[in-house]
Amino acid sequence: MMDDLFAPPPGEEPHAERLAAGTVLLHGMAAPLAAALLADIQRIAAQAPFRHMVTPGGYRMGVATTSCGTLGWVSDHHGYRYSRIDPGSGQPWPAMPDSWRALAGDAANRAGFAGFVPDACLINRYVPGCKLSLHQDKDERDFSAPIVSLSLGLPAVFELGGLRRSARCARLTLRHGDILVWGGPDRLRYHGVLPLAGGSHPLLGECRINLTFRLAG
Ligand SMILES: O=C(O)CCC(=O)C(=O)O
Numbered sequence: 258m259m260d261d262l263f264a265p266p267p268g269e270e271p272h273a274e275r276l277a278a279g280t281v282l283l284h285g286m287a288a289p290l291a292a293a294l295l296a297d298i299q300r301i302a303a304q305a306p307f308r309h310m311v312t313p314g315g316y317r318m319g320v321a322t323t324s325c326g327t328l329g330w331v332s333d334h335h336g337y338r339y340s341r342i343d344p345g346s347g348q349p350w351p352a353m354p355d356s357w358r359a360l361a362g363d364a365a366n367r368a369g370f371a372g373f374v375p376d377a378c379l380i381n382r383y384v385p386g387c388k389l390s391l392h393q394d395k396d397e398r399d400f401s402a403p404i405v406s407l408s409l410g411l412p413a414v415f416e417l418g419g420l421r422r423s424a425r426c427a428r429l430t431l432r433h434g435d436i437l438v439w440g441g442p443d444r445l446r447y448h449g450v451l452p453l454a455g456g457s458h459p460l461l462g463e464c465r466i467n468l469t470f471r472l473a474g
């Protein structure tokens with residue numbers, strides 16, 4: 258597959274690009290695992306289907322989301338929060354696969370954040386035209402743990418802003434298999450995703466899936 262040409266050969270370290278003191282892009286780190294990750298995502302989504310959450314302001318999100326782990330991210334007219342229960346099913350969220358937790362811990366470690374053990378993974382699905390407005394990830398209880406973000410499928414333009422909404426954003430392309438880690442002084446940076454461009458990915462088709470691993474509780 259085309260994209261695999263850009264993944265590091267087995268046993269070789271992924272190219273790590275430090276973008277800021279607490280922000281590292283691990284190019285293609287997850288590409289060799291993409292098929293297994295996708296099979297896990299399909300299993301999780303069979304139990305906790307992707308849905309379009311409604312923001313506290315009453316806006317239906319274009320991005321479709323689900324979660325796995327002890328806690329899942331939910332939004333409704335009461336606000337944004339983490340919940341042990343999937344409001345769609347009334348059941349706990351699907352378990353986070355051990356291999357996902359290990360991969361996220363490994364990525365965090367390579368970025369300089371040792372000992373990261375996520376308890377939540379938010380799974381976002383974008384189709385062409387979908388975007389995610391500039392925001393901070395601040396619903397988690399403890400900001401000492403980083404955010405580990407893994408991208409699959411179509412490439413997206415990610416906006417990396419500053420600690421204030423008004424700060425100028427850097428733009429970077431997140432490609433299939435890339436893992437972006439931000440933490441420490443960068444943990445509360447504003448960030449967002451520009452409208453996804455059209456296209457078709459050999460493995461995922463006309464979509465992009467992003468996993469964000471968090472320590473939420
Ligand atoms: O899709 C992405 O790359 C970012 C997702 C994100 O920022 C979030 O889920 O909070």
Ligand SMILES: [Fe+2]
Nearest residue numbers: 392393394448
């Ligand atoms: Fe975010």
